Amino acid sequence: MKGAIMEQSIELFANKGFKETSIQDIMDVLNVTKGTFYYYYKSKEEVLMDIQYQYINRLLDSQEKIIHDEETSYQEKLHEIIFKLLNDIEKEGLRAKVFFREMRHLTNEHLNQIMEKRDQFKENIQLVVEEGIKKGEFRSDLPPNIVTFGILGMANWSYFWFKPEGPIPDVEVAKIFYKMLLEGIEKKE
Amino acid sequence: MKGAIMEQSIELFANKGFKETSIQDIMDVLNVTKGTFYYYYKSKEEVLMDIQYQYINRLLDSQEKIIHDEETSYQEKLHEIIFKLLNDIEKEGLRAKVFFREMRHLTNEHLNQIMEKRDQFKENIQLVVEEGIKKGEFRSDLPPNIVTFGILGMANWSYFWFKPEGPIPDVEVAKIFYKMLLEGIEKKE
Amino acid sequence: MKGAIMEQSIELFANKGFKETSIQDIMDVLNVTKGTFYYYYKSKEEVLMDIQYQYINRLLDSQEKIIHDEETSYQEKLHEIIFKLLNDIEKEGLRAKVFFREMRHLTNEHLNQIMEKRDQFKENIQLVVEEGIKKGEFRSDLPPNIVTFGILGMANWSYFWFKPEGPIPDVEVAKIFYKMLLEGIEKKE
Amino acid sequence: MKGAIMEQSIELFANKGFKETSIQDIMDVLNVTKGTFYYYYKSKEEVLMDIQYQYINRLLDSQEKIIHDEETSYQEKLHEIIFKLLNDIEKEGLRAKVFFREMRHLTNEHLNQIMEKRDQFKENIQLVVEEGIKKGEFRSDLPPNIVTFGILGMANWSYFWFKPEGPIPDVEVAKIFYKMLLEGIEKKE
DNA sequence: AATGAATGAGCTTTCATTCAT
DNA sequence: AATGAATGAAAGCTCATTCAT
Known part of the structure; x- marks a missing residue:
């Protein structure tokens, strides 16, 4: 029950x-x-709290697994993180919606903990970007901080429009976003 | 009053x-x-409605001006659209927050109109992308639809983190996002 | 209203x-x-608070008037205080009931203030006793503190049984209590 | 249990x-x-009822023992009744508090029985006063009814302020009350 | 003898809305 | 243009009580 x-x-x-x-x-x-x-x-807020913790903890867990995989390059890690986010919408879409939109209804105590974890999520991506720069996988003339926000925005925004049952599957969208990010959309000769 | x-x-x-x-x-x-x-x-909802219409109309107006400027390339248009969005946060940040977050409180009738306009906003960006592809300014092997969602996500997500009074000004962020999008973040040669 | x-x-x-x-x-x-x-x-408690303040303030006011009357002896003051309490039951009986019984439903902040005033009321009677002892109106071999509690108990308890419409009027009861207190109930010589 | x-x-x-x-x-x-x-x-009220009966029955029992003691004078009986009440607070203070304050939560049937016993308690004291008057131990010019209420008030009110762990023990307080009652507080030459 | 799940009635409080003045 | 009073519906929450196990 x-x-x-x-x-x-x-x-x-x-x-x-x-x-x-x-x-x-x-x-x-x-x-x-x-x-x-x-x-x-005990209260309505307690359900919300449970939802939020469950969601962000699972997300962080799967993210950490990707990051600490010793076999993959940083480019591959980035790809996987983006795919994971898109892929999640199918099973966790509702949770994600609740997570982003209803966060402010938590009491301060819990809100702070949740926001810390949310920030951790961003930090983890930024780490991939930074390490990737050091290893020469990503260009070094763009600030990792802003780049990370860009990546995060791209991926997270899909919660507002991506339909798992739509014509383009999550794998494809992730691939396209990855290409955009890595190679840019400018026409090269 | x-x-x-x-x-x-x-x-x-x-x-x-x-x-x-x-x-x-x-x-x-x-x-x-x-x-x-x-x-x-007449009601609380009427204020919200007014806010929503005002916001989206202004946004569309300024967007149309950028798009129909005959003097600029599609790359420049894209840059300007992104900048405009970032720049808006300073003066219109609160309106934007309300727009995205409180949309669902509109009655169906108004909600539909607002969503149409919101979709129009996306269509406009997509048009720039598509025309840019035709003119050879953007690469043609990525679906304009998904690309547009990527751009939109990047820019809109900044409402959640961008602080106008922060260390990096809107012009800079817009430039970085533009570079990311155009050139990609991969290390070349 | x-x-x-x-x-x-x-x-x-x-x-x-x-x-x-x-x-x-x-x-x-x-x-x-x-x-x-x-x-x-603003709340149910606010009404209670208003009742409590009104009651204790009025009571203290009338008590101070009696105490600071320069024309009366301390014996007379004591008589008047007792009478005033009995007399009050007629007009303020319900308020008094609420005062004593529902005090604990106040929030701490107000409770403290109210209890201070209630203690002040007792202090005032004790003052009359003490001054009366100094002036030779009352015997000096009984502790004023306990004596005061005795007086207070006699008078306050009447809220539980005294009916203004009963056979013995407030004036009479006050007089009897006063005599008991002053002269004692023992049969002399 | x-x-x-x-x-x-x-x-x-x-x-x-x-x-x-x-x-x-x-x-x-x-x-x-x-x-x-x-x-x-069977219900919450049943516990309360049990508490009330237990308390008043014990009280009446010990009171009857005092009253029917053939060896003591009525003055001594009065003293003992007062002491017994003060003494009770230590072991039965909580019960007493509950008795006086929560009586009204009983259903009518039980309430009536309890109130009868409570009245019996008062009647018993009044009997001591009346018999004492007849025997010439107490003065005869004060109505026993009111006098009894005075005694009762003095003693019962101590539930609101008497602390067994305080500086003055129950024996002392009882003695002081007894003296006040018997001899009065007026200064004699 | 004790548990755990569920009920239903009641409570305080909030608030958009109406309307006479 | 603005006020002040009132409404009514709904919300979150508490709790004594029941009952199958």
Whole structure:
């Protein structure tokens, strides 16, 4: 039941928003009464918190695996990170939506922890960029900080438009983004 | 007064969210009573609607000016569009925040119109990309649709992190993003 | 209306208790809707607070007047204080009930202030006792502190049993209590 | 377990109030689950009822012993009754608090019985006063009824201020009260 | 003897909105 | 143009109680 409540919450938070979703809404779908909610969670915010932690922890985990793979180049790591993000939308799209949009409804204490982890995620990408520059895989005349924000924006924004069931699959989009990033879109002779 | 209400609404919607801002909150700052609100606006949603239309219309206007400038290349147009978006954050950052985040609180009728305009904005960029390809300014082996989403993501995401008062000014960020996009981040030869 | 809400609140808090009285209960009697309550008071606790302050302030005021009357002896002052307390029950009985019984529902901040004032009330009586001892009006071999608690108990307890419409009027009860206190109940010679 | 539940209930009812104490609160301390409560008691009110009966019955018992002691004078009986009350606070203080403050939460049926016993307690003291008057131990010009309320108030009020661990022990306070009552506080030549 | 899950009624509070003045 | 009073619907949350296991 606890799991079911969370599943429903994600669904509803993603579609209607945290504030716009009432406990009633969540429990109606599960065909139990409102009171039951409070048997499993102390408050509405606690569900949100659980969702946020689960999401960012999983994301960081899979990211760390990619980064610490000794067999891959930094270019390959970047490619994989982008693919992973796109690929996630299929299974985790709703969670991601909730994560980015409803973050501000957390209490300060949790908000800070979550934001730290979110920043860590960005730092990890930046590390790949920086190491890649050192190893001569990426050009060195662009500030890694801004470059990273660019990459992050490209990938994250896809949550607003990418449809897994659309004509172009995640693998393809990731490949295109990777090419854009690496080679640029300028026509070369 | 009507203008003042809107100004305050933008400020508060941006900082606290649409749902989280009460009419009382808005009018408190203006030192008038809640009732006054309804002399100028029919409902809370109407203010939001006005904000959304104003924002997207201005954005589209300035975008169209850039696109239809006969004197500039498509590469230059792209650069300018990116710069314009970054530059906007300084003066229009709050509006932008409200635009992206609170869109869903519009009634269906207005939501559709707004989304159409938002899509138009994307179409315009895509047009620049497509024409640039035709004219040989951009490479032709990448789908303009996805490329455009990439560009849009890069630029729009800056609303989440770009601080106008930060160390790197909007001109610089725009230049870096432009270089990334055009030339790629790969180390050459 | 604000006054009416308070009047009703006193009535209901006294008869059913603070916790047991719902905002609904209060407003039902006034034939207005629950929402109206919050137009006049920020919270349920605020009404209680107002009641408590009003009560203790009035009580202290009238007490100070008695104490600082230069024309009366300390014995007379003691008599008057006791009478005043008994007399109050008629007009302020409900307030007194609420005061003693519902004090603990105040937030800490207010509770402290109220308790300070309540202690001041006791201190004032003790002062009369002490000064009376110095002036030779009261015997000096009993600790004023405990004596004061005794007096206070006698008088305050009457809130639990004294009925203004009963056979013995407040003047009489005060006189009897005063005699008991001054002369004792022992049969002399 | 049944005893443990009652012990905890007294503690919590005294400190937080009957309404303010949840079954959960009680069982949390005992490290068992809420459901267990209903194995031992039919309802929350039943515990309160048990507390009330236990308290008043014990009190009446010890009072009757004092009253029917053939060896003591009525003055001595009065002294003992007062001492007994003060002395009780140490071991039974919490019970007393609950008794006086939470009485109103009983259902009518039980409330009536409890109030009858409470009145009996007062009647018993009044009997001592009346018999003492007849025997010439107490003055006869004060109505026994009011005198009794005075004595009761003095003694009962100590629940609000008397601290067993304070500087003056129960024996002393009882003695002082007794002296006040018997001899009065007026300075004699 | 004890648990865990669920219920349902009730509570305080918030707030967009209406409207007579 | 603005105020002040009132409404009513809904929200988050608490909790005594029930009951199958």
